[in-house]
Amino acid sequence: MKLKHTVRPQMKSLFVIYGLLLAVFLIMVVISPTYRSAENIGNIIVQCVPLAVVSLGQTVVMIGGGIDMSVGSLISLSTCIAAVVMKPGTGLSLALGILAVFLVAGIVGLCNGIGANYAKVPPLITTLSMMILLSGVAQGVLPVAGGKVNAGFAKVMMARAGIFSMSILILLIVYLIIRRFMYRTPTGVSVYAVGNNADIAASMGVRTKRVSVLTYVIAALCAAVTGLLLASRIRIGDPLVGTTFGLDSITAAAIGGTALTGGVGMVAGSIAGAFLIGMLSNMMNILGINHFYQYVLKGLLLVVAMIIYSLSSMVEVKKHDRA
Amino acid sequence: MSEHPYLEMSGITKRFAGVTALDSVNFNCELGEIHALVGENGAGKSTLMNLLGGLLTPTEGTIRLDGKRVELPDPNTSYDHGIGFVHQESNLLTNLTVAENMFLSHEILRKGVLDRATMRQKVMEVNERLGYKLDPDAQVGSLKLADQQLTEIARAVLSEPKLLIMDEPTAALSEEEVERLFAILLKLRDQGVGIIYISHRLEEVVHLADRVTVFKDGKNAGELERGDISKDRMITMMVGRTLSDIYPDRSAVTPGEVLLDVKGLRVPGAAEDISFTVRAGEIVGLGGLEGQGQRETVRAIFGDLRYTAGEITVRGQSIAPKQTIGGRIRSGLGYVTHDRRGEGLILHESIRENTSLAALERVISKFHLIKGDEEQRQAQAQAGRLKIKTPSLEQKVGNLSGGNQQKVMLARWLMAGPKVLIVDEPTRGIDVGARMSVYEIIHELTQEGMGIVILTSDMLELIGLSDRILMFYEGHLTAEVPRAEATEERLMQAASGGKKEGSAT
Numbered sequence A: 001m002k003l004k005h006t007v008r009p010q011m012k013s014l015f016v017i018y019g020l021l022l023a024v025f026l027i028m029v030v031i032s033p034t035y036r037s038a039e040n041i042g043n044i045i046v047q048c049v050p051l052a053v054v055s056l057g058q059t060v061v062m063i064g065g066g067i068d069m070s071v072g073s074l075i076s077l078s079t080c081i082a083a084v085v086m087k088p089g090t091g092l093s094l095a096l097g098i099l100a101v102f103l104v105a106g107i108v109g110l111c112n113g114i115g116a117n118y119a120k121v122p123p124l125i126t127t128l129s130m131m132i133l134l135s136g137v138a139q140g141v142l143p144v145a146g147g148k149v150n151a152g153f154a155k156v157m158m159a160r161a162g163i164f165s166m167s168i169l170i171l172l173i174v175y176l177i178i179r180r181f182m183y184r185t186p187t188g189v190s191v192y193a194v195g196n197n198a199d200i201a202a203s204m205g206v207r208t209k210r211v212s213v214l215t216y217v218i219a220a221l222c223a224a225v226t227g228l229l230l231a232s233r234i235r236i237g238d239p240l241v242g243t244t245f246g247l248d249s250i251t252a253a254a255i256g257g258t259a260l261t262g263g264v265g266m267v268a269g270s271i272a273g274a275f276l277i278g279m280l281s282n283m284m285n286i287l288g289i290n291h292f293y294q295y296v297l298k299g300l301l302l303v304v305a306m307i308i309y310s311l312s313s314m315v316e317v318k319k320h321d322r323a
Numbered sequence B: 001m002s003e004h005p006y007l008e009m010s011g012i013t014k015r016f017a018g019v020t021a022l023d024s025v026n027f028n029c030e031l032g033e034i035h036a037l038v039g040e041n042g043a044g045k046s047t048l049m050n051l052l053g054g055l056l057t058p059t060e061g062t063i064r065l066d067g068k069r070v071e072l073p074d075p076n077t078s079y080d081h082g083i084g085f086v087h088q089e090s091n092l093l094t095n096l097t098v099a100e101n102m103f104l105s106h107e108i109l110r111k112g113v114l115d116r117a118t119m120r121q122k123v124m125e126v127n128e129r130l131g132y133k134l135d136p137d138a139q140v141g142s143l144k145l146a147d148q149q150l151t152e153i154a155r156a157v158l159s160e161p162k163l164l165i166m167d168e169p170t171a172a173l174s175e176e177e178v179e180r181l182f183a184i185l186l187k188l189r190d191q192g193v194g195i196i197y198i199s200h201r202l203e204e205v206v207h208l209a210d211r212v213t214v215f216k217d218g219k220n221a222g223e224l225e226r227g228d229i230s231k232d233r234m235i236t237m238m239v240g241r242t243l244s245d246i247y248p249d250r251s252a253v254t255p256g257e258v259l260l261d262v263k264g265l266r267v268p269g270a271a272e273d274i275s276f277t278v279r280a281g282e283i284v285g286l287g288g289l290e291g292q293g294q295r296e297t298v299r300a301i302f303g304d305l306r307y308t309a310g311e312i313t314v315r316g317q318s319i320a321p322k323q324t325i326g327g328r329i330r331s332g333l334g335y336v337t338h339d340r341r342g343e344g345l346i347l348h349e350s351i352r353e354n355t356s357l358a359a360l361e362r363v364i365s366k367f368h369l370i371k372g373d374e375e376q377r378q379a380q381a382q383a384g385r386l387k388i389k390t391p392s393l394e395q396k397v398g399n400l401s402g403g404n405q406q407k408v409m410l411a412r413w414l415m416a417g418p419k420v421l422i423v424d425e426p427t428r429g430i431d432v433g434a435r436m437s438v439y440e441i442i443h444e445l446t447q448e449g450m451g452i453v454i455l456t457s458d459m460l461e462l463i464g465l466s467d468r469i470l471m472f473y474e475g476h477l478t479a480e481v482p483r484a485e486a487t488e489e490r491l492m493q494a495a496s497g498g499k500k501e502g503s504a505t
Helices: A011-031 A038-063 A071-085 A091-117 A123-141 A151-157 A166-184 A186-196 A198-203 A208-234 A245-255 A267-287 A292-322 B045-052 B075-080 B098-103 B116-130 B145-158 B175-190 B202-208 B231-239 B294-301 B325-331 B340-344 B351-359 B372-385 B402-416 B432-447 B459-465 B488-495
Strands: B007-016 B019-029 B034-038 B060-065 B068-070 B083-086 B163-167 B194-198 B211-216 B219-225 B258-267 B271-279 B283-288 B309-314 B317-319 B333-336 B420-424 B451-455 B468-473 B476-482
Touching (some): A011 A267, A038 A267, A071 A123, A245 A292, B083 B145, B175 B194, B219 B231, B258 B451, B294 B420, B317 B325, B340 B402, B351 B372, B402 B432, B432 B459, B451 B459
Parallel strands (some): B083 B163, B283 B468, B420 B451
Antiparallel strands (some): B007 B060
């Protein structure tokens, strides 16, 4: 990997977050013998991948200086569309189902991007409105969980052998695409530029609005992939299944070192952030801890990660001062 | 040379929300000449260049390149027409690398992805051409201000422009870096590049320019050819009066007791061993290139930055390093920021609210409740005194002109009643009329016994206003120059460390 060519100071935060991930994993291996099995590790990966995929999209939006609250509702809607369109079980309905999910996501992403950039509504408000709107649409499509996801499709999507699985393959593919986009294309560099200072970027010839719109489309498409993964897991559509993913994806990106102020972040960090959240939930399930505490822990995790980042950047400043 | 100049801007008018920044001005530039554009703050120089750079579009008027009429709706179009632009203020993305900034939106691709190796190579070539030592992979935010400026120049040169706009490129450069830049500009000119050079440093202009166009209040005020260019002539055209008319006469000033005493101040990473005093009725000017620690010094004095050594005494009363800004205001300090829109004014609130902000706690409230009529009365008094032009005190500050906004900033501090007022860039972006009244106000305040510290990047202002000038270089005080000895040469020398420096880039 030629990451050497794209060294940014945030690289250091990757060590922090992956170190934390490893530490949590080791602690769990020590306290719970059942944890060690390839079976369980494979399980955890399959559980964590949906959040990781949507977090990648969220990261792109956040690096570009925006935020997307609507991905959770879009995930729910995606499962509903998939389950309704695929219900007949034919090959055609499968293809239409997948197409419909991505088409809707693309339109949602465009609307978010246009609202936040051309209508000049703050991204938080634009996507919050979209979140509420989409949760209504999802419940219109399927008032209660139902429909049926193509069985063959679900089987392929959930295929796994030991620690390997279709889920991890999908995550890998999405990650490689986004990584290449962010670090190896002019538009990817522009996303960082727009997140840092859109006015300056514009004065240097970047089409800032287009770039920003694109980030919302990417986030929505990632949410669609997550929706298809979840639909394959539960085999039906559920208008509420994605509810927590909006905030969780922002949390995962933030834990992974992406700044809410834009311009700073690395996509690999968000995967670790998502896995950290997923692994902690998994650990609490294994230990039989009430799920309310999961929220407490998630909150604490975020705060601790933020404190670590802010302390390490203070150390940076001090070094800079001495130089 | 052809019968028409390469660049011809004619009858250019630009209005912003009712304010006329440019009033049917003409400007042209030949290939192979250095054409200086001079004028005071707010004369419209930068506005005209922003039109050429595609950042703004003219309200009226035409731009011709090589005789053909062109529209320049965005920076890329200007770029494609061979116009390079080095901006006045650092105009780079701090989170990207030097190479990424230099190639942004004009990247070199190979097989559809960024060809970073070739871009790095090109950066090194430009380095060699310009005699710089920029690291293509360094993050711009971690560079010194001077190196950021060099990065901008390198970006413009990289595009092989036919016309190169330089809007105050030397504000952050040392004497040696300036000399090297001049050598490059002369070389580019001889290679047939047309260079439009904006500077406040008139000596630079005399040294460099083949032709000078002078702007005053958004209009053409004259043009000088090579042999006729002199500082005095430019100043007379710029201001329409001689210097002594603009700046208040301070020959009768006799400073009183020491109000502010700073000893051995150390601001980590910015300033070292800074000592100076400010007396009652005195204006002390802090000068130097941009980013030499002068701003950090006054911010530390005001309690906005941490300092690790040194003692600050206001009116004989020592200020603890941990003292808050609020505490320092109570001790008699005030600070008018250079960035009035960004960190000074609350633009969507009224003049009244903005004016009373620093005095709320102490002057006009009782039991932590604001006395509305007292606030109204005092804000009215200050607005009247400073002649703020507005139909009502309830006018939103964002709707005022730059000059009136600056007066609101001053009004705020007058209401708080400081003994020492620090004024950072008092006249940036305001017109000549407002400038003179700001000077007049500052002068009056000293007559009432206030001590004033001013920071300014405008050399003429520094010389014209200060009773004593302290020059900063790389975080140290390099000279203390009394009014009588203050000349541009003397100050520039002190601003560059007092001697020829050997440090590259």
